[in-house]
Amino acid sequence: MVIGTLAEELARGVGRVGDTIGGTFFEPVIRLGVTGLSRAGKTVFITSLVANLMDRGRMPGLVAAAEGRIEAAYLQPQPDDAVPRFDYERHLAALTAAEPHWPDGTRAVSQLRLSLRVRSTGLLAGLQGPRVVHLDIVDYPGEWLLDLGLMEKDYATWSEGMLMRLEGRPEPEAAAYLEAARAARDKADWTEPEAQALARAYTDALGAMRKAGLSDTSPGRFLMPGEMAGSPALTFAPLPREGAPPRRGLWREMARRFEAYKTRIVRPFFRDHFARIDRQVVLVDALGAIHHGPAAVADLSRTMSDILSAFRPGQNSFLSQLLRGRRVERILFAATKADHLHHTQHPRLTAFMEALLRQARDRAQYAGAETRAMALAALRATTEETREHQGRTLNLVRGTLLDGRRAAFYPGELPEDPAQLLSAAESGAARWLDADYDVMRFAPAPLTLRTGEGPPHIRLDRAAQFLIGDRL
Known part of the structure; x- marks a missing residue:
C-alpha cells in the first residue's frame, strides 16, 4: 500500500513537471476552472465563451482579439481521458435553436480544450511565427469547491x-x-x-x-x-x-x-482537478440572493469567504500539501444575469459584488491570487426600454418568460451604496426596509448570428481579458 501510494505520487509529480516544461517550451496550456453555485449559469458561460472565442466579432475587450492577433480558434480532443467532455455542441444547439432553451446544468466535472493560434507582440513578433495556446476549461459544481473547508x-x-x-x-x-x-x-x-x-x-x-x-x-x-x-x-x-x-x-x-x-x-x-487549475472564475447569482432577502445575502458573503479560503492554503494545510508550489493566479467573481437589469443599474451591481469581495477578503484574511469582481451576462436574453408610469420614469428590461409570454419587467433599483444591503444582511434583518427586489426568469432569445459573431453578451470579453488576456 505504501509503495503504491509513493509510486502514484511520484508519477503525479513527474506529470506536473512534464506539464510545466511542455507549457514553457512548446505549447502553453491555461487551465481555467469554471464554477459557481446552482443556477449561476456555468454551462451557458462556458458555451458562450467558447463560441465567442471561435467567432470573435463581439470580443473587443479581449485585447488579442481586438488587435487581430488570434488567427484561429478550434476545438481539440481533451487531454484527460478519464474526464467527460463538456458537451459544447449540444449546449450551443439548445441556445441557438428556433425555439431556444437553457441547457442542462452542471452535475459533475467535465472538460473542453480550445486551442488558439496567436501572433506574438513586440520583438518576438519578428522572430517567430504564430504560437498555439491551449485553453483547457474545467467545469465543476461550486458545491464541491466548498467541501475543501471540510478537510x-x-x-x-x-x-x-x-x-x-x-x-x-x-x-x-x-x-x-x-x-x-x-x-x-x-x-x-x-x-x-x-x-x-x-x-x-x-x-x-x-x-x-x-x-x-x-x-x-x-x-x-x-x-x-x-x-x-x-x-x-x-x-x-x-x-x-x-x-x-x-x-x-x-x-x-x-x-x-x-x-x-x-x-x-x-x-x-481536489487532487485530480482543483490542484491543476491556473485561473478560476466563480459565477454568483447575486440578484437571486438579493431577491431572497438579507439572510441569503449574508450567507452569500460567508460563502465567498469560504471560497477565498479554498484558494489561500496555509503553511501546513491540506491544500498546501496538495498544491506543492502551484497556485491559482487569477480569480474572477462574476455576478451573472446582468441582463436582468437595465444597463444604468450595472455599476451598482458591480459595486455590490466588489463590496462582497472586499468583505470576503477581510474575513478570510486573504492574500494570494489577483482577484476581481464584475457584473456580466454570458448570453443576453433581454432588451431594454423606458416607460413613464405614475409620474416616474422606469428603466425596464423586456424578454420572453419561461412559459413563453413576453414581458417588460422593473425589478427595483439597487442602492448606490452597497453598504445598505450588506449592513442589513449582517444585522440579521428579516427583510429589506426600503424596497423589494424581484427577479424574473427569462428564456433565451432567438438568435440571428452574423458571420464571425458569437452570441450576444454583456462584458464576457472583459472577463476573458482578465482571465486569459495576459497569456495571449
Whole structure:
C-alpha cells in the first residue's frame, strides 16, 4: 500500500513537471476552472465563451482579439481521458435553436480544450511565427469547491456548525431534521435504515435551504450525489456532540462516514482537478440572493469567504500539501444575469459584488491570487426600454418568460451604496426596509448570428481579458 501510494505520487509529480516544461517550451496550456453555485449559469458561460472565442466579432475587450492577433480558434480532443467532455455542441444547439432553451446544468466535472493560434507582440513578433495556446476549461459544481473547508474539520466541529445554521430556520424541513437529530442522541443500537432516514432528512433540509436562496449547503455532494448516491460515504448527517459516544453507536458511525467522505470523495477531486487549475472564475447569482432577502445575502458573503479560503492554503494545510508550489493566479467573481437589469443599474451591481469581495477578503484574511469582481451576462436574453408610469420614469428590461409570454419587467433599483444591503444582511434583518427586489426568469432569445459573431453578451470579453488576456 505504501509503495503504491509513493509510486502514484511520484508519477503525479513527474506529470506536473512534464506539464510545466511542455507549457514553457512548446505549447502553453491555461487551465481555467469554471464554477459557481446552482443556477449561476456555468454551462451557458462556458458555451458562450467558447463560441465567442471561435467567432470573435463581439470580443473587443479581449485585447488579442481586438488587435487581430488570434488567427484561429478550434476545438481539440481533451487531454484527460478519464474526464467527460463538456458537451459544447449540444449546449450551443439548445441556445441557438428556433425555439431556444437553457441547457442542462452542471452535475459533475467535465472538460473542453480550445486551442488558439496567436501572433506574438513586440520583438518576438519578428522572430517567430504564430504560437498555439491551449485553453483547457474545467467545469465543476461550486458545491464541491466548498467541501475543501471540510478537510480541516472533524465531525464534531462540522456537526456543531451545521446544527447552529439549522436552528431558527423557517423551513419545516430544518425543524424536522433538528428534531430527528435530537432523538438520535446517545443512540447505541441503530440500523442502516435509520442512518439512511437521517441522511435523507438532512438532505431535504439542505434542499429547502437552497430553495430559500442560501449558498452553503454542506456537504456539496448531498444535493448532487451522481454515481455516489446511496453509498455509505454519502449516508451521514450532523448530530449533537456526545460526551462519551458508544464505540459502536450511531455518533461514531456518522463520524467514520464523515471521514470516508473526505478521504474518498473530497480529496480525490481536489487532487485530480482543483490542484491543476491556473485561473478560476466563480459565477454568483447575486440578484437571486438579493431577491431572497438579507439572510441569503449574508450567507452569500460567508460563502465567498469560504471560497477565498479554498484558494489561500496555509503553511501546513491540506491544500498546501496538495498544491506543492502551484497556485491559482487569477480569480474572477462574476455576478451573472446582468441582463436582468437595465444597463444604468450595472455599476451598482458591480459595486455590490466588489463590496462582497472586499468583505470576503477581510474575513478570510486573504492574500494570494489577483482577484476581481464584475457584473456580466454570458448570453443576453433581454432588451431594454423606458416607460413613464405614475409620474416616474422606469428603466425596464423586456424578454420572453419561461412559459413563453413576453414581458417588460422593473425589478427595483439597487442602492448606490452597497453598504445598505450588506449592513442589513449582517444585522440579521428579516427583510429589506426600503424596497423589494424581484427577479424574473427569462428564456433565451432567438438568435440571428452574423458571420464571425458569437452570441450576444454583456462584458464576457472583459472577463476573458482578465482571465486569459495576459497569456495571449
